[in-house]
Amino acid sequence: MQPAEWHLGLTTTCSPALLSVLCILVTQLWLGSSCPSVCICNASEADCSGRGLVSLPSLGLLPPSTHTLLLSNNRLSSLAPASFANLTALEHLDLSNNYLDKLPAGVFAQLPNLTALSLRNNSLTVLETELLQGLLQLRTLDLSLNGLSVVPVGLLDEQAGLRWLSLAGNRLHALERAAFEPLANLQHLELGNNPWECDCNLRDFKHWMEWLLYRGGYVDAVECTLPKDLRGRDIRGVPVEMFNYCLQLEDENGAGAGGTKGGSPPCNRATAAPPSEGIVTAGEAGLPDCVKQRYRPVSVRRAIGTVVIAGVVCGIVCIMMVAAAAYGCIYASLMAKYQRELKKRQPLMGDAEAETDPDDKQISSVA
Numbered sequence: 001m002q003p004a005e006w007h008l009g010l011t012t013t014c015s016p017a018l019l020s021v022l023c024i025l026v027t028q029l030w031l032g033s034s035c036p037s038v039c040i041c042n043a044s045e046a047d048c049s050g051r052g053l054v055s056l057p058s059l060g061l062l063p064p065s066t067h068t069l070l071l072s073n074n075r076l077s078s079l080a081p082a083s084f085a086n087l088t089a090l091e092h093l094d095l096s097n098n099y100l101d102k103l104p105a106g107v108f109a110q111l112p113n114l115t116a117l118s119l120r121n122n123s124l125t126v127l128e129t130e131l132l133q134g135l136l137q138l139r140t141l142d143l144s145l146n147g148l149s150v151v152p153v154g155l156l157d158e159q160a161g162l163r164w165l166s167l168a169g170n171r172l173h174a175l176e177r178a179a180f181e182p183l184a185n186l187q188h189l190e191l192g193n194n195p196w197e198c199d200c201n202l203r204d205f206k207h208w209m210e211w212l213l214y215r216g217g218y219v220d221a222v223e224c225t226l227p228k229d230l231r232g233r234d235i236r237g238v239p240v241e242m243f244n245y246c247l248q249l250e251d252e253n254g255a256g257a258g259g260t261k262g263g264s265p266p267c268n269r270a271t272a273a274p275p276s277e278g279i280v281t282a283g284e285a286g287l288p289d290c291v292k293q294r295y296r297p298v299s300v301r302r303a304i305g306t307v308v309i310a311g312v313v314c315g316i317v318c319i320m321m322v323a324a325a326a327y328g329c330i331y332a333s334l335m336a337k338y339q340r341e342l343k344k345r346q347p348l349m350g351d352a353e354a355e356t357d358p359d360d361k362q363i364s365s366v367a
């Protein structure tokens, strides 16, 4: 109802100044009192998109049957905690292309039937862990094109029903596996256009991602930015064995930290990471998951098996080669010896012949 909104809304919908009065009249006539004057409503949908709104219109007037509320392409930069109170039937909420930089923890708490939420292309840098609490029907969540650097552990804890999630185009360099484990029914995950650091911090998440793919889910390209030798590589194509050194790091660090912590499971992966400093992971909340995270997936176990078998085969081949070489040497030396003896004997036989020949001649001559 603010004059500023009025003005902005009207200039976008009815640009010629003369038409603006007509515009007001028409909207008033058609929509009655239950629709905010800047929006276009029918029984199930309220379209307040592209009106240049800097604050929310009074949504308490919306018909209680409203399923869809479009607030995209406005200039909203903040929302009051009770902004969406009483819209219990709402299923689709579109807040994309605004300037929201943070959201109060309980802002969506009164929307138990919400199935699709879009916060695409805002300025969000942090999300409250409680932001999605109570949204048990959520199927689609779009958080793309924001400034998020962390997905807090706990944010997605109630989202076992989520099917589609986009985190593309943020500032994520690592993700906690524990934050994503509740997503038992996820089918589509977008992670592209983030500055991923493909080091030990991403190893456990990679395992989770492989499990998602194994279930038939979809993940888009996850291109590494760091380390340098993996830049541009898709982490899905980086063999899991390349992260084996993490286990070593973890074990070394675990042995060191276990004594100081006294009883708590040794798990300092976040701090054990190689020189990639500046990674702030929400690790504290995930400590109980340490034991889970130490589980070695099939591929690692298979790799160890392969190494053992290869070692045994190599050993057998080596032994056979040594035996063959030894046999060759012995045979060669025996032959050499035999040859030498043969040579030694041959001249003797020649002498004997030479000695016998004259004898024969003598004998023959005598004869």
Ligand SMILES: *[C@@H]1O[C@H](CO)[C@@H](O)[C@H](O)[C@H]1NC(C)=O
Pocket (backbone or CB within 6 Å): 042, 043, 044, 045
């Ligand atoms: C409400 O409007 C939207 C688009 O403006 C349309 O798709 C929908 O069918 C309409 N619903 C009703 C009940 O008129």
Ligand SMILES: *[C@@H]1O[C@H](CO)[C@@H](O)[C@H](O)[C@H]1NC(C)=O
Pocket (backbone or CB within 6 Å): 060, 085, 086
């Ligand atoms: C929401 O509903 C409650 C009662 O159910 C009412 O007291 C309150 O004023 C309503 N809030 C809004 C914003 O309409």
Ligand SMILES: *[C@@H]1O[C@H](CO)[C@@H](O)[C@H](O)[C@H]1NC(C)=O
Pocket (backbone or CB within 6 Å): 088, 089, 113
């Ligand atoms: C929420 O959804 C359920 C099941 O789809 C429906 O029975 C219920 O009426 C909805 N709540 C509101 C307030 O419309």
Ligand SMILES: *[C@@H]1O[C@H](CO)[C@@H](O)[C@H](O)[C@H]1NC(C)=O
Pocket (backbone or CB within 6 Å): 073, 074, 097, 098, 121
């Ligand atoms: C993001 O939002 C801004 C402002 O609302 C808009 O100008 C820009 O085109 C949007 N970008 C995309 C990719 O939607």
